[in-house]
Amino acid sequence: MNYFVLGVNHKTAPVQVRERFAIPESRLPEALGKLTSMDGIEEGMIVSTCNRVEIFARSQNGTCDLQQFVREYFGFQTGEFEPYIFQHEKLEAVKHVFRVASSLDSMVVGESQILGQVKEAYAIARAVGTVNSQLDQLLTRAFAVAKKVRSETTIASNSVSIASVAVDLAEKIFGSLQGKSVYLVGAGKMCELAARHLIAHGASKIYVGNRTFDRAVTLAQKFEGEAIPFERLYDTVPWADIVISSTGAPHAIFRKEHGEKFLHVRKNRPMFFIDIAVPRDIDPALNDLDGIFVYNIDDLQQVVQSHLGDRKKEAVRAEAMVEEEVRKFEARAQTAEVVPTIVSLQQHLETLRQAELDRVRGRLGTLTPEQEIAIETLTRGIINKIMHTPITALKASARDPEATTVIDVVRKLFNLRPQPVEKPPASSGGDAAAQKPAAQADSEAESPELARQTQK
Amino acid sequence: MPLLWLRVATVLYGVGLIHAMLMLRQRGERSGRIAAPAVGLGIVFHLVSLVETACLFGYAELVTIRQAESALALLIALIFTGMFLRYRTATPAALIFPLIFLLTFASAISHNPVGITRSSLYSGWILFHVSTLIFGYAMLFLSFVGSLLYLVLMRQLKRKQQPSWAARMPALQVVDEWGYKALLLGFPFMTIGLITGSVVAEEKFGAGFISDPKVVLSLLMWAVYLTLLYTRWSAGWRGRKAAYLASVGFVVAVCAWGANYLSKLHRFVAP
Numbered sequence: 001m002n003y004f005v006l007g008v009n010h011k012t013a014p015v016q017v018r019e020r021f022a023i024p025e026s027r028l029p030e031a032l033g034k035l036t037s038m039d040g041i042e043e044g045m046i047v048s049t050c051n052r053v054e055i056f057a058r059s060q061n062g063t064c065d066l067q068q069f070v071r072e073y074f075g076f077q078t079g080e081f082e083p084y085i086f087q088h089e090k091l092e093a094v095k096h097v098f099r100v101a102s103s104l105d106s107m108v109v110g111e112s113q114i115l116g117q118v119k120e121a122y123a124i125a126r127a128v129g130t131v132n133s134q135l136d137q138l139l140t141r142a143f144a145v146a147k148k149v150r151s152e153t154t155i156a157s158n159s160v161s162i163a164s165v166a167v168d169l170a171e172k173i174f175g176s177l178q179g180k181s182v183y184l185v186g187a188g189k190m191c192e193l194a195a196r197h198l199i200a201h202g203a204s205k206i207y208v209g210n211r212t213f214d215r216a217v218t219l220a221q222k223f224e225g226e227a228i229p230f231e232r233l234y235d236t237v238p239w240a241d242i243v244i245s246s247t248g249a250p251h252a253i254f255r256k257e258h259g260e261k262f263l264h265v266r267k268n269r270p271m272f273f274i275d276i277a278v279p280r281d282i283d284p285a286l287n288d289l290d291g292i293f294v295y296n297i298d299d300l301q302q303v304v305q306s307h308l309g310d311r312k313k314e315a316v317r318a319e320a321m322v323e324e325e326v327r328k329f330e331a332r333a334q335t336a337e338v339v340p341t342i343v344s345l346q347q348h349l350e351t352l353r354q355a356e357l358d359r360v361r362g363r364l365g366t367l368t369p370e371q372e373i374a375i376e377t378l379t380r381g382i383i384n385k386i387m388h389t390p391i392t393a394l395k396a397s398a399r400d401p402e403a404t405t406v407i408d409v410v411r412k413l414f415n416l417r418p419q420p421v422e423k424p425p426a427s428s429g430g431d432a433a434a435q436k437p438a439a440q441a442d443s444e445a446e447s448p449e450l451a452r453q454t455q456k
Numbered sequence: 457m458p459l460l461w462l463r464v465a466t467v468l469y470g471v472g473l474i475h476a477m478l479m480l481r482q483r484g485e486r487s488g489r490i491a492a493p494a495v496g497l498g499i500v501f502h503l504v505s506l507v508e509t510a511c512l513f514g515y516a517e518l519v520t521i522r523q524a525e526s527a528l529a530l531l532i533a534l535i536f537t538g539m540f541l542r543y544r545t546a547t548p549a550a551l552i553f554p555l556i557f558l559l560t561f562a563s564a565i566s567h568n569p570v571g572i573t574r575s576s577l578y579s580g581w582i583l584f585h586v587s588t589l590i591f592g593y594a595m596l597f598l599s600f601v602g603s604l605l606y607l608v609l610m611r612q613l614k615r616k617q618q619p620s621w622a623a624r625m626p627a628l629q630v631v632d633e634w635g636y637k638a639l640l641l642g643f644p645f646m647t648i649g650l651i652t653g654s655v656v657a658e659e660k661f662g663a664g665f666i667s668d669p670k671v672v673l674s675l676l677m678w679a680v681y682l683t684l685l686y687t688r689w690s691a692g693w694r695g696r697k698a699a700y701l702a703s704v705g706f707v708v709a710v711c712a713w714g715a716n717y718l719s720k721l722h723r724f725v726a727p
Binding site: 169171172173174175176266267268269270287288290291293295299302303 | 609610613614616626627628629630691692693694695696697
């Protein structure tokens, strides 16, 4: 449970500070190497994105000075960066990692990028070998929690940008956008962005109409679309299913009578008008026509706002889920500390029993099967009676912060080998039970016996 | 026994109906878990009831009004299930289940079935007439549901506010396609059904059958059907106009169906 987190993010530091912390991907391995070479730091990984630079670490002895790493690595003066950083340790650190991965700590709560970024950072740290046992478990769990939050809440299900809301609406009207055509009226930036989103969702044909024909041609080339002279606007607009308008015209260029004509030409097939011009290009009366749907910039913004509101509500549920997962993680980690000791205690006593049996067997002579069974039962019974109290104590201590003390005492009393909390045993040799890394101890599939042991 | 199965099916459809109503008020989360299995089971019992009827009394029994109502309900329930599995949306249930329930209910409580002379010379033709028309009715009803849904979706998109149940709805154009396909598919069946009916009636009753209320309403229904198709082909009518016309079609269809109880000729009692 000796996890630590230190970092800067969009909540604690402005961009001019964050950018000084940023570590490009190419330099991450080197930074990770430096991090884990620090005193007391066993494992570490670094997440560096535009909104956050965070160091996750695990120490052996329960303390680690991540601030010193920051000072040394970035060459900061004392007092220069402290006001901007945040630090968490132990359970708070676990919770923080879960929240980051679940996108609860993001600027736009519920956005999906952060999970990918954390996964990337994790992959790099794993490749370098600075994440290998307990930090590995923490991150694996964090990814599972993030998945659970995404699937069991609707935190990420609604779009929260103008362009993606426009795509959603288009899909609500047309179903799939496959094969749908888009008409850009005006060659502005917003037009281009919205068109890009629509194309990404399958829209195939792009028409561009602009007062300056050259600009229409340039934009059309970007999308392999067709530039159309502005004079032919009203004849050609009905070709398109989706019309995005953003001209600088001082008054509406599409009025109700145009809409009626378009619908007639299109045999009433629906049309979706997106008006991102201010002043508006499209007369709102167009929206009264059956089959024409007009959304202006405010309408889109309103959808965005209501979705953001929904996300906030869902975030409350998600936070509760994270709390619950942190509790589970804690319980599991403590059990995982206890299990190897229980197993090696059992193995140790079983070895003693076998050795003693072998020793006296010669003196006993030939035994009937009944006698064999009786001896087996007797010796096993004694061992179990002896083991009962220490195992009960160990299990009880799993729920206790003093687990390590009890483990140490039991190990000393029975002269068991030291517990392998370190790097997982890639090499062979040693006793099999003690070798089980903690990661496997809680997995029922891999060691049913252990799992049974941990149950009441 | 078939009647018992049918009554069990009615109760199960009732569960589906209650769930559909709760869903409209955004409260169907818990009832959803039992509604789908209940409706599935209802369909099975319903099928058993029809098959058993056919086995016990012969196919001719199926053309009584009671059994025809039952068969129409089953057909609509089956199509709805298909749509539910394909599109994962149960929203049309709010429109479809009242009818399914009503038809099965009416069929399940009628103690005095309008009988057919079992020895009728024309029973093969009549069976054909009834089954094609049942299919035609089902399709007409579905296209009516489609145009109503289209109207609801269109209003929402225009009002720019989406209630949460709308999020699970299929897209406007998908609903439009359903309605249109149902029209296209149903029309030939309805036409053939009416023609066979007329031929048989002419043979039996002579030219006078044409003035029977059932026949008049059926022809009117067919005309509305044709108009729906024509306006769709030529002008691409959708939305409000199409929904109004489809509503007229639905009302006429209900009247034509209900006329079974009024008509003297259409009781299939041999003169």
